[in-house]
Amino acid sequence: xxxxxxxxxxxxxxxxxxxxxxxxxxxxxxxxxxxxxxxxxxxxxxxxxxxxxxxxxxxxxxxxxxxxxxxxxxxxxxxxxxxxxxxxxxxxxxxxxxxxxxxxxxxxxxxxxxxxxxxxxxxxxxxxxxxxxxxxxxxxxxxxxxxxxxxxxxxxxxxxxxxxxxxxxxxxxxxxxxxxxxxxxxxxxxxxxxxxxxxxxxxxxxxxxxxxxxxxxxxxxxxxxxxxxxxxxxxxxxxxxxxxxxxxxxxxxxxxxxxxxxxxxxxxxxxxxxxxxxxxxxxxxxxxxxxxxxxxxxxxxxxxxxxxxxxxxxxxxxxxxxxxxxxxxxxxxxxxxxxxxxxxxxxxxxxxxxxxxxxxxxxxxxxxxxxxxxxxxxxxxxxxxxxxxxxxxxxxxxxxxxxxxxxxxxxxxxxxxxxxxxxxxxxxxxxxxxxxxxxxxxxxxxxxxxxxxxxxxxxxxxxxxxxxxxxxxxxxxxxxxxxxxxxxxxxxxxxxxxxxxxxxxxxxxxxxxxxxxxxxxxxxxxxxxxxxxxxxxxxxxxxxxxxxxxxxxxxxxxxxxxxxxxxxxxxx
Numbered sequence: 001x002x003x004x005x006x007x008x009x010x011x012x013x014x015x016x017x018x019x020x021x022x023x024x025x026x027x028x029x030x031x032x033x034x035x036x037x038x039x040x041x042x043x044x045x046x047x048x049x050x051x052x053x054x055x056x057x058x059x060x061x062x063x064x065x066x067x068x069x070x071x072x073x074x075x076x077x078x079x080x081x082x083x084x085x086x087x088x089x090x091x092x093x094x095x096x097x098x099x100x101x102x103x104x105x106x107x108x109x110x111x112x113x114x115x116x117x118x119x120x121x122x123x124x125x126x127x128x129x130x131x132x133x134x135x136x137x138x139x140x141x142x143x144x145x146x147x148x149x150x151x152x153x154x155x156x157x158x159x160x161x162x163x164x165x166x167x168x169x170x171x172x173x174x175x176x177x178x179x180x181x182x183x184x185x186x187x188x189x190x191x192x193x194x195x196x197x198x199x200x201x202x203x204x205x206x207x208x209x210x211x212x213x214x215x216x217x218x219x220x221x222x223x224x225x226x227x228x229x230x231x232x233x234x235x236x237x238x239x240x241x242x243x244x245x246x247x248x249x250x251x252x253x254x255x256x257x258x259x260x261x262x263x264x265x266x267x268x269x270x271x272x273x274x275x276x277x278x279x280x281x282x283x284x285x286x287x288x289x290x291x292x293x294x295x296x297x298x299x300x301x302x303x304x305x306x307x308x309x310x311x312x313x314x315x316x317x318x319x320x321x322x323x324x325x326x327x328x329x330x331x332x333x334x335x336x337x338x339x340x341x342x343x344x345x346x347x348x349x350x351x352x353x354x355x356x357x358x359x360x361x362x363x364x365x366x367x368x369x370x371x372x373x374x375x376x377x378x379x380x381x382x383x384x385x386x387x388x389x390x391x392x393x394x395x396x397x398x399x400x401x402x403x404x405x406x407x408x409x410x411x412x413x414x415x416x417x418x419x420x421x422x423x424x425x426x427x428x429x430x431x432x433x434x435x436x437x438x439x440x441x442x443x444x445x446x447x448x449x450x451x452x453x454x455x456x457x458x459x460x461x462x463x464x465x466x467x468x469x470x471x472x473x474x475x476x477x478x479x480x481x482x483x484x485x486x487x488x489x490x491x492x493x494x495x496x497x498x499x500x501x502x503x504x505x506x507x508x509x510x511x512x513x514x515x516x517x518x519x520x521x522x523x524x525x526x527x528x529x530x531x532x533x534x535x536x537x538x539x540x541x542x543x544x545x546x547x548x549x550x551x552x553x554x555x556x557x558x559x560x561x562x563x564x565x566x567x568x569x570x571x572x
Contacts, residue, residue: 064090313360424554
């Protein structure tokens, strides 16, 4: 069959023009004609666009920079649009005042230009830079560090700065395979040359650059053996084998670490060597856009989105009040819950949308949360509450293997100790006594239990979601959480979380309670759940970083812990 005819007159002319312009010129250190590079750049750009003007600019991109040809000559031969793109890709050794331009200033000017360049100009730049990094990578694999002797600037750290900055500058093109190849090759060559830096805050340890064996000792000195150390790897470019060995040794010596925002490259290394099974990690996954996305659910701490064109994926983004480690913890817990037997959506990758962070997860068809079901049909509260209660009883029958999920009694003791200086002494003693009384319970509990964190499908499935706080402990923590929402949370907060008022939640809880505790002493269970509601109030203090109104907390906690008190203050 004959090939389809297209008019390639402009491109053909540009190829001939560039070939003549670069005639008798060698590609530095390669031994072949220079024109091979512009032709490779052309080939790369053709994988992103078939626009003849753009392709012509790609093959001409070095003509004005490396030959006597001027931009005006290109405009005369090929038009203003081609000339404009070629000009945007041209840099000069001498500025307008006749002064030599330093290597660093020249590269910085390129980066500054690319930040605001058109997508088309970035495509041509990517064609050029991918061709360059392919050659650099090949030579690096063959001769190692000797490659840098060929360059005007022979410090590989400077080249690492430039190429890693190019990855950011060209990230608008991340949808194309050419960009993915460029990004991978840049990391393969330059990650090891980024200078190591460690910054410690009261919340996490931030690592930057490449960690050598010697650098890993700096990490060891920054760790606190008495707590979980959150290590932010967002700017980490690589780990030496010596550094990975140090991580293993630290784990064996009792240091608790959590690695967050780990690049896929580094995560793969850690996974291949089994380190990820010792030290929890969460990978980072690029940046995204909400263009074409629709809101599926909007809660107090997060919003979920879906794309009508993709029936498989949803995106959950969290509000800025939620710490990043809690978001990542939810992803880890969802995986462990699935392996334990909990019916929950499969979680995907950590992702960014603007300044918000979240993750992708499986989209469940024809679902509705129990909260939405109640809000839509409040007259069906008895049957919805019964289904919710039976689901909860089945969930609380799960007894996980030890060591997978945290112990809720230890978590609550930690929270109480933090709040102790702000609470009445007798309240602290009652809270601790309650925790210790039920510390031996080993049931799987949700930890953030309410009607918005479980959904049902039209096929009769019940699915648990939002699993960041999964733990082992007494089911009373979950049921007490429901009690607080029904008796001690104001209408505004109820509407924000559940989409119905507190009176509706109380009606739901009153229908739920006897089904869940069927066959038991309901009065006794009611009093216990009322006391455990105190821990839900303490849970809310986390989002205030435990900066609480002592007067209100002492009053409400006192009422919840008092068997003779039925009138609980509605909180703000």
